Amino acid sequence: MLTLNCLFVPMLILQMASSSNPKRMKIVVGNPSKGKKRKERIYSHYFLTKDNEDRFQVVMQRKLVAERKVILKPGEVNEFQLELIRCGWERLGSYPNTFSVTLVKEFYANAKVTTLVAPTFLSYVRGKRLPFDTDTINEFLGTQLVDDVECQFSVLDDEGVVLRELIQALCLAGEGFHRGTIQRGSLHSLARFWSAFVHANISPCSHVSNLTEGRATILYTILTGRVMDPGRGGHFYTPVGESNAGP
Numbered sequence: 302m303l304t305l306n307c308l309f310v311p312m313l314i315l316q317m318a319s320s321s322n323p324k325r326m327k328i329v330v331g332n333p334s335k336g337k338k339r340k341e342r343i344y345s346h347y348f349l350t351k352d353n354e355d356r357f358q359v360v361m362q363r364k365l366v367a368e369r370k371v372i373l374k375p376g377e378v379n380e381f382q383l384e385l386i387r388c389g390w391e392r393l394g395s396y397p398n399t400f401s402v403t404l405v406k407e408f409y410a411n412a413k414v415t416t417l418v419a420p421t422f423l424s425y426v427r428g429k430r431l432p433f434d435t436d437t438i439n440e441f442l443g444t445q446l447v448d449d450v451e452c453q454f455s456v457l458d459d460e461g462v463v464l465r466e467l468i469q470a471l472c473l474a475g476e477g478f479h480r481g482t483i484q485r486g487s488l489h490s491l492a493r494f495w496s497a498f499v500h501a502n503i504s505p506c507s508h509v510s511n512l513t514e515g516r517a518t519i520l521y522t523i524l525t526g527r528v529m530d531p532g533r534g535g536h537f538y539t540p541v542g543e544s545n546a547g548p
Contacts, residue, residue: 346428349411357410361403381494384523392442393502393531438532452530454522458515467521471512482511495520503531 348354385394404426412424412433422434439445446452468477476487488496496512499519512520522529 347407349425353411353413356413357407360406360410363406380491384495384526387526388523388529389444390442390531393444394498435530435532439530442531444531446528446530450528453527454519454529457518457522457527462518462521467517470521470524471517478514482513483517484511488512492520492524495523499523 348357385391408424408426408431411426414421422432424431424433436445464478468483471489471492472483472487473489477483479487485493485496496516499516504516504519519529
């Protein structure tokens with residue numbers, strides 16, 4: 302099963318793609334860098350290319366895995382609540398009551414890069430342009446970092462975390478990695494809360510029993526009070542048709 306992370310997607314769709322009279326999208330072809338004339342070719346109201354339309358038929362057969370809404374009783378797991386507020390991630394823990402599954406899957410079908418070009422982090426829904434780059438995600442969630450604040454997760458992700466320190470921050474005494482992952486039962490209670498949240502809302506994955514090294518680094522960043530930019534690194538978008546079992 303492939304995971305489609307859909308927290309901000311349906312909300313953006315509701316805000317930006319509510320028009321009932323969409324315009325046809327214009328597809329630019331040609332190579333202007335080689336002096337060739339640019340031409341505009343219209344494909345359809347809903348899909349960027351024929352490949353994206355074909356992809357939509359595949360996506361419609363896939364299960365949509367929604368994020369987990371964070372609802373805790375007063376006083377329950379205070380550390381979790383306080384850290385969520387400290388990070389400014391309240392909106393990341395919310396969820397729209399209703400949304401159109403068809404529109405969400407249309408978003409993912411048009412977001413699929415069907416050529417060898419680099420990802421554009423741009424999709425379309427009913428002919429409306431919907432970017433999902435880091436800046437757009439953070440602006441929507443209200444999680445922008447001020448200019449002089451560094452994303453410490455990016456540094457840890459690049460340079461790595463001392464294994465002993467990571468295990469100490471996440472695991473029960475005597476527990477650790479087993480065959481490259483940390484089993485859910487090896488995590489202390491607070492880490493288990495955050496593990497479920499990370500798997501569903503930050504780095505989507507349908508296999509949530511074990512924690513990969515990449516997601517363990519996210520957890521380590523959170524549990525040690527470091528700064529993390531949730532929109533960085535493409536964690537909110539798992540390309541449709543690719544495996545998401547790894548970090």
